[in-house]
Amino acid sequence: VPNTRFMVDGFRFQSSRCKHYWLSHYHSDHTTGLTTSFSSGTIYCSAVTANLLVKDMHINPSCIQPLPLNIPLLVDGINVTLIDANHCPGAVLFLFKTPPPPGSEFSEQVILHTGDMRWHPRMGRHPALKNQRIDMLFLDTTYASPKHVFPCQEDAIADIVRVMKQEAKARPGTLFIMGSYRIGKERAYLGAAKALGWKVHVNADKLRVLRLLGLPENDMALLTRDAAAARIHVSFMGKLLTPDALTDRIRAGPWTHVVAFRPTGWSFQKSGLSCRREGDVAIYGVPYSEHSSFAELRDCVKTLRPRRIVPTVNASTPA
Ligand SMILES: [Zn+2]
Numbered sequence: 345v346p347n348t349r350f351m352v353d354g355f356r357f358q359s360s361r362c363k364h365y366w367l368s369h370y371h372s373d374h375t376t377g378l379t380t381s382f383s384s385g386t387i388y389c390s391a392v393t394a395n396l397l398v399k400d401m402h403i404n405p406s407c408i409q410p411l412p413l414n415i416p417l418l419v420d421g422i423n424v425t426l427i428d429a430n431h432c433p434g435a436v437l438f439l440f441k442t443p444p445p446p447g448s449e450f451s452e453q454v455i456l457h458t459g460d461m462r463w464h465p466r467m468g469r470h471p472a473l474k475n476q477r478i479d480m481l482f483l484d485t486t487y488a489s490p491k492h493v494f495p496c497q498e499d500a501i502a503d504i505v506r507v508m509k510q511e512a513k514a515r516p517g518t519l520f521i522m523g524s525y526r527i528g529k530e531r532a533y534l535g536a537a538k539a540l541g542w543k544v545h546v547n548a549d550k551l552r553v554l555r556l557l558g559l560p561e562n563d564m565a566l567l568t569r570d571a572a573a574a575r576i577h578v579s580f581m582g583k584l585l586t587p588d589a590l591t592d593r594i595r596a597g598p599w600t601h602v603v604a605f606r607p608t609g610w611s612f613q614k615s616g617l618s619c620r621r622e623g624d625v626a627i628y629g630v631p632y633s634e635h636s637s638f639a640e641l642r643d644c645v646k647t648l649r650p651r652r653i654v655p656t657v658n659a660s661t662p663a
Contacts, residue, residue, distance in 0.1 A: 345366075345440055345442065345455060345457070346442065346445065346453070346455070346480070347442045347443050347444075347445060347453060348364075348420070348422050348440065348442050349361070349362055349363060349364055349420060350362075350364045350365075350366055350419075350420070350422070350440070351364070351365050351366065352366045352367075352368065352438060352457045352459070352482070353366070353367060353368055353374040353375075353459065354377075355375060355376060355377030355378040355382070356376050356377035357377070358377060358382075358384045359384075360384070362384070362385060363384070363385035363386065363420075364385055364386055364388065364419065364420055365384070365385055365386065365387045365388070366387075366388045366389070366438055366457075367387055367388070367389040367393055367397070368389075368429065368435060368436055368437070368438065368457070368458075368459020368460065369389075369390075369393060369429065369431055369432055369434055369435030369436065369459055369460060370392075370393050370396040370397070370400075370401075370432070370434055370526075370527055371432060371460065371525065371526075371527070371528065372526070374459065374460070375401070378401070378403070380401065380402045380403060380404075382403055382404065382407055383404065383407060385407070386407060386408070386409050387403070387407055387408045387409065388409050388411055388419060388424075389408070389409075389410060389411070389434070389436070390410065390411065390413065390426060390434045390435075390436045391410040391411075391412070391434075391558075392433050392434030392556070392557055392558055393410075393434035393435075393436075394408045394409075394410035395410075395434075395556045395557075395558070396434065396527070396553070396556050396557075399556050400526075400552075400553055400556060411424075411426055412426070413426045413427065413428060413436065414426070414427065414470075414471075414472065416472070422440055422441065422442055423440070423441040423452075424438060424439065424440050424441070425438075425439040425472045426438060426439075427439060427467070427470055427472060427473070429458065429459055429460065429461040429462070430461060430462040430463070430464050430467070430634075431459070431460045431461055431462055431528075431634045431635070432460075432525075432527050432528040432530075432634060433527055433530065433557040433558070433559070434527075434557070435459060435460060435461070436459065437456060437457065437458050437459060437461060437467075438456070438457045438459070439454070439455075439456050439472055439473070439476075440454070440455040440456075440457070441453070441454055441455075442454075442455060450477070450479070453479045453480070454476065454477055454478050454479045454480075455478075455479060455480045455481075455482070456473075456478050456480070456481050456482065456648065456650070457482040457656075458481070458482060458483050458484045458656070459484065459656075460484045460486070460634070460635060460657075461484045461635070461636060462497075462633065462634050462635055462636050462640070463636040463640040463641060463643060463644040464640075465643065465647070467644075467647075468643075468644075468647035468648070473648065476648075477651075478648045478649070478650040478651065479650070479651050479652065480650065480651070480652045480653075480654060481645075481648060481650035481652070481653045481654065482654045482656050483641070483644070483645075483650075483653050483654065483655055483656060484635060484636065484656055484657055485641065485655040485656065485657045486609070486635040486636075486657045487609055487633070487635055487636060487637055487638055487641065488638065488641055488655065488657075489638060490638050491638075492609060492637055492638045493637060493638065493639070494609050494631035494633055494637050495631060497531060497532075497535075497632060497633070498535075500532070500607070500630055500631050500632035500633070501531070501532060501535040501536055501539070501632065502539075503617055503630060503631075504532065504535075504536045504605060504607075504628075504630055504632070505535075505536050505539045505540060507603070507605075507617060507628060508520055508536060508540060508575075508576075508603070509540070511601075511603045511626070512575070515600060515601045517598070517599055517600030517601060518599065518600070518601040518602065518603055519575070519577060519593060519594070519597065519599040519601070519602050519603070520575055520576045520577070520602075520603050520604075520605070521576070521577050521578075521579050521585070521590065521593070521602060521603070521604040521605070522536070522544075522576060522577070522578050522579070522604075522605050522607070523579060523580070523581040523585050523604065523605060523606045523607060524550075524578050524579070524580065524581065524607075525580070525581065526553060526580075527553060527557065528634055529607050529632065529634070530554070530557070530559065530563075532605075532607045532630070532632045533576055533578055534559075534563045534566055536576065537566045537576055538563075538566065540575070542566075542574065542575040542576055543566060543567070543568045543570075543573050543574040543575065543576070544566050544567050544568065544574055544576045544577070544578060545567075545568055545569070545570070545571045545573070545574035545576065545577040545578065546567055546568075546569070546577075546578045547569075548569065550578060551567060551569060554567065571597065572597070572598065577593075579604070581606060585604050585606060585627065587620075587622040587623070587625045587627070590602045590604055590625045590627070591623060591624065591625055594624055594625075600624065601624045601625070601626070602624065602625050602626070603625075603626045603627075603628065604625070604626070604627045604628070605627075605628050605629075605630050606627065606628070606629050606630065607630045607631075607632035607633075608629070608630075608631075608632070608633065609631060609632075609633030609635055609637065610629075617629060617630055617631075
């Protein structure tokens with residue numbers, strides 16, 4: 345962060361000169377370089393992210409300073425406000441008010457770092473951002489191309505529910521699998537489960553992580569460790585979501601078919617959800633994104649009117 349001794353999501357660049365490390369959220373591409381032996385300074389983050397750092401990553405708690413959202417705070421003489429980023433649980437934007445660079449016409453330099461974000465119009469109405477001059481916007485530009493058109497999360501969840509209903513009616517022995525990362529996509533599978541009155545199976549490790557997120561109790565009540573009791577199973581994206589691996593799931597349980605969902609903004613097709621079918625397995629790409637669409641990025645820039653934009657994302661790493 346210019347004119348400060350702060351680093352955002354920069355554990356790869358630890359140095360003895362930097363004592364203040366800001367972590368926007370607990371996705372591995374943002375914690376790169378952070379290890380259990382971290383002792384280079386203080387990590388500032390949301391309470392949920394702090395919980396994950398201590399209990400999932402086993403970082404020394406004395407190195408972590410959880411901060412509340414929506415309240416202007418002073419850290420090392422710099423005014424900072426954390427704002428919900430509408431990304432994964434615990435993800436925040438950082439609004440820094442730093443000393444001005446030499447020759448500036450203003451008494452302070454205002455820097456907004458988005459970490460990873462799904463822009464929502466309500467953010468523009470946030471008291472800390474409304475009518476606030478932004479000098480520099482470090483922006484999550486994962487989908488900064490006009491071809492990235494996808495619906496809001498509510499519509500994407502409605503699509504998932506519609507497909508689940510159709511598939512369950514056509515083939516009652518179908519198991520549904522939702523792709524996920526270590527954290528993220530919770531609203532996709534919990535939203536679908538809620539709409540259908542179904543349970544969600546997670547393994548012990550995933551359940552342990554989900555318990556750290558401070559999710560509402562009625563959401564946690566949808567989860568079960570009993571695989572046979574749940575129509576929806578959560579699975580890590582990647583090798584576990586291939587036709588071969590999914591066919592093995594049929595053999596291992598009472599199911600006759602498997603329908604898997606890959607929720608990501610990359611999967612959008614104009615014709616609707618993409619679907620690949622092989623034998624008794626179907627894999628749907630669903631446009632459930634935790635990053636802004638191109639239209640949302642445009643709305644963000646139009647609303648905040650930053651004087652300068654710094655893109656933070658290499659478009660090949662959409663976590
Ligand atoms: Zn992320």
